[in-house]
Amino acid sequence: MARLARGDHKRMPTRARGRPNSxxxxxxxxxxLQAARDLFLRHGFERTSMAMVTDLAGVSKTTLYARYAAKAxxxxxxxxxxxxxxxxxWLSPAERGRYGLAxxxxxxxxxxxxxxxxxxxxxxxxxxxxxxxxxxxxTAAVADRVEAALQTVSQFIGDCAQxxxxxxxxxxxxxxxxxxALRGFYTAAILSGQTPSEEEIEGFVANIVRLLLxxxxxW
Numbered sequence: 001m002a003r004l005a006r007g008d009h010k011r012m013p014t015r016a017r018g019r020p021n022s023x024x025x026x027x028x029x030x031x032x033l034q035a036a037r038d039l040f041l042r043h044g045f046e047r048t049s050m051a052m053v054t055d056l057a058g059v060s061k062t063t064l065y066a067r068y069a070a071k072a073x074x075x076x077x078x079x080x081x082x083x084x085x086x087x088x089x090w091l092s093p094a095e096r097g098r099y100g101l102a103x104x105x106x107x108x109x110x111x112x113x114x115x116x117x118x119x120x121x122x123x124x125x126x127x128x129x130x131x132x133x134x135x136x137x138x139t140a141a142v143a144d145r146v147e148a149a150l151q152t153v154s155q156f157i158g159d160c161a162q163x164x165x166x167x168x169x170x171x172x173x174x175x176x177x178x179x180x181a182l183r184g185f186y187t188a189a190i191l192s193g194q195t196p197s198e199e200e201i202e203g204f205v206a207n208i209v210r211l212l213l214x215x216x217x218x219w
Contacts, residue, residue: 030081032057032064037078041123045075045131045138072137079141082120096152101160102209108153109182109205116186117195125190149179157219168219174212181208 035057039048050071054064068074099107115121125142132139153175161168168174185204189196196204 028057028059028063029067032059032067032074033078033081036074037082040075040078041127044127045071045135050074072135075138076141076144079124079145082124083145085120096156096159101157101164102213104156104160105153105178105209105212106205108156109178109208110201112149112182113186113196113201113205117189122190125187129190146179146183150175153179161219166216170219174219178208178212 032053036048036053039052039056043052048071050061050064053074054061057064064074068077096104116125128138128142150172154171157168157171157174161171182205185196
């Protein structure tokens with residue numbers, strides 16, 4: 001499994017004993033997650049052990065297991081950690097409220113695809129494609145991200161309907177169609193090993209939004 005650039009793998013220095021302050025605790029958390037992410041992406045889920053994580057992060061087994069009782073739990077945490085690092089500002093309620101329906105869906109779709117196609121996240125997807133059948137906890141981690149996207153888009157559609165006075169009966173189903181269409185485009189790109197151009201991303205998102213809005217009366 002190819003490693004993403006984060007500098008050479010070097011064992012982080014072991015810290016002095018004693019109760020850490022809040023800043024130190026946060027730093028330890030980051031170092032654990034960064035170390036675990038590097039190892040998962042380099043060696044895969046199966047071949048990465050908790051002992052490897054403690055060694056690379058420079059923490060004790062007690063420190064690691066106090067935070068993450070199992071490897072699957074740690075993997076899930078690295079996914080959330082990565083999502084936060086590359087997250088889309090549009091996902092915040094304050095940003096969503098600035099846009100109308102068509103514009104908001106366009107912005108969300110473009111940015112979601114750009115973010116998903118970044119090497120950091122696409123490496124997770126390749127790992128899940130290769131090992132997900134044997135380790136359902138991997139696919140569960142990505143399912144969390146998909147569900148978060150569904151909730152965000154569904155809420156946006158509902159908010160737009162309320163502002164415009166046009167009712168929507170099932171915003172979640174509309175959001176599902178949109179998010180899964182984006183997911184299909186992205187998955188095809190990952191499996192083919194090709195990175196779509198900005199023009200291809202723009203064109204695909206515009207077509208999906210246009211088709212959705214053409215059926216607006218049936219929402």
